[in-house]
Amino acid sequence: MTDLDTRPTAVQFRFRDDEMADHGTVTFDACCEQTNATAVRIEPGDDARALLPFLDRLALIEVNFPVFGDGRGYSSARLLREAGYTGELRAVGDVGIDQLLNMRRCGFDAFAPAEPLDESDAQAAFNRWPNVYQNTADGRRMITQLRHD
Amino acid sequence: MYKYDNYDQQMVDTRVEEFRDQAKRRLEGKITEDQFKPLRLMNGLYLQLHAYMLRVAIPYGTLNGAQMHALADIADKYDRGYGHFTTRQNIQYNWIKLEEAGDLLADLAKVEMHAIQTSGNCIRNISSDHFAGAARDELVDPRPYAELLRQWSSFHPEFMYLPRKFKIAVIAAETDRAAMRLHDIGIQIVKNDSGEIGASFYVGGGMGRTPMIAPQIRDFVPLDQLVTYAEACLRVYNRYGRRDNKYKARIKILVHEMGAEEYTRQVEEEFAHMLGQGVEPPLAEIERLRPYFADPAFVDGPKTCDHSDPDFALWVDRNTNAHKHDSYVSAVISLKPVGGIPGDATAEQMHLMADLAKEYSFDELRVMHTQNIVLPHVAISDLHALWTKLEAAGLGSPNLDTIEDIIACPGLDYCSLANARSIPLAQKISERFAASGKTGELGQLKLKISGCINACGHHHAGHIGILGVDKKGVENYQLSLGGSEAEDVALAKITGRGFDEAGVINAVETVTDVYLGAREDGERFLDTYRRIGMTPFKEALYD
Known part of the structure; x- marks a missing residue:
């Protein structure tokens, strides 16, 4: 089986305090068949809901973005968080400055861009929006709620 | 507002x-x-x-x-x-x-405006009934719901990279003035048997190269679940819409290929899940939005005006719409002067329309999807003064919903996708009918022109539609008949082989002559077409 192992050093931004999982990441198919895998990578066409029975044993789910214009990974991320997944959710692949915050809002808490990003541009992007119009996985309350506090 | x-x-x-x-x-x-x-x-x-x-x-x-x-x-x-x-x-x-x-x-x-999501593969600007808040036949004002959806869809993090663009329309009258069922999601605000207000959802309509009429997928969504239901519709599309071919990526293709029933089943499953996720704005938010769209301070006044000036009478007859207050009407400012570019307005005209809105319409204007401007609340007693000022500025064309009120895309004069010019054709057709004097006799006749198969000029929904194509380097125009974007929604059918520019103008005149010869009392062009079918039109065009 191909070991997809994303090197921990490839992770450029991480919003977690726990230790980074340091073990091989398997494919979606392998994960569904192999009962002891603890890290998996899913592709845009994989059905994230099929991972729900295994969430307890998974410490890392990588969601691959082969091209940034394919937005299926955003739905995968929210589905996993909505199902209660609390492990690391890592965006890998074609991840740019202008995708970071939307990914963060959908529940990603680690980012391994294929091309390293400018640190200060990235920090600006993560912090740009003081408020949001939607409730998603980042726990921020939406404007339509704040108005009625 | x-x-x-x-x-x-x-x-x-x-x-x-x-x-x-x-x-x-x-x-x-x-x-x-x-x-x-x-x-x-x-x-x-x-x-x-x-x-x-x-x-x-x-x-x-x-x-x-x-x-x-x-x-x-x-x-x-x-x-x-x-x-x-x-x-x-x-x-x-x-x-x-x-x-x-x-x-x-x-x-x-x-001035509280923006260009957010007016393009790209994301949720676009929400459209609605241009007579919203004014029309006599509406159930409620649809705009508070449109505004709720505007905020929800702005910067939605999950839906910025959809398979393709996504358009939503919201109406609240049985008369459809927003081409609701030709949108990715069409929402009609309705009342159920218990008298509660809710939303009926139609999903998977669209024009473009594969036109489709949206099927209803839910007859009633309670108002406090509106956003959640829309979010479920979008999520199923984001996950399963085709991404292998941009021409098959709109939601209409997904709904068509999956089947409306299966798509609905998946949406309902997602919806049931999402109801527990807290994505819905509090109901208090809709209550907050409603007063912004409350009626202005209408004043009782005359319910009729002097029609002795025939030009004014014609304009009133054609360009005004019944208002919920019987001392008012909604007045349409035509951006279709004979020989003009449909939908264009100069800065001077925009300034004037803004001034007239302030003077005569509680400072409010609307843009129609037919590329005209509405002053929604005009006192009947002010109509003559308003019309006089519009006439003086070249904005008084009395041609709403007539053959001169043409929708045309920018076409090859501007657009990088176009195969043919649309604007000169629209100009020449309006000139031809204005000169022949047949415009009035033809009554309601919606003519729509697109300069390529992407159908920005809504030709599939035209009573008469014209599609410009490139035929071996020469502009060629296909004629189609019988479409409608309204509550009697239908897709137009092609008459047969195409025409050159002069030929298609003659062809439009030919089909209108067939109509005038065959119509029965009170029939619009569309009604006659539906009754007699394509054959008599084809015979006149090609035999």
């Missing part, structure tokens, strides 16, 4: 900063043109044949005088003194410089 609070203002201001930052990073070479393109598109910036085009959002087509003045100022400051009102109730400018786009967006933000 809606007024931004500090939150809304902060969102558009932040967007301006974000865009300036993106443009700067592009200029510094930190992002490639491929990476920048979707970002500028999500701010309404297209690269067209000659220059950048910028599309400004006019949410559900409603704007006030100050905003119309600002649109005029932008036309003067950043463009060539005019703008083009579009079939999605927006305005676009054709001669924009990329380096000035940030300043333009900042000017817009000062």
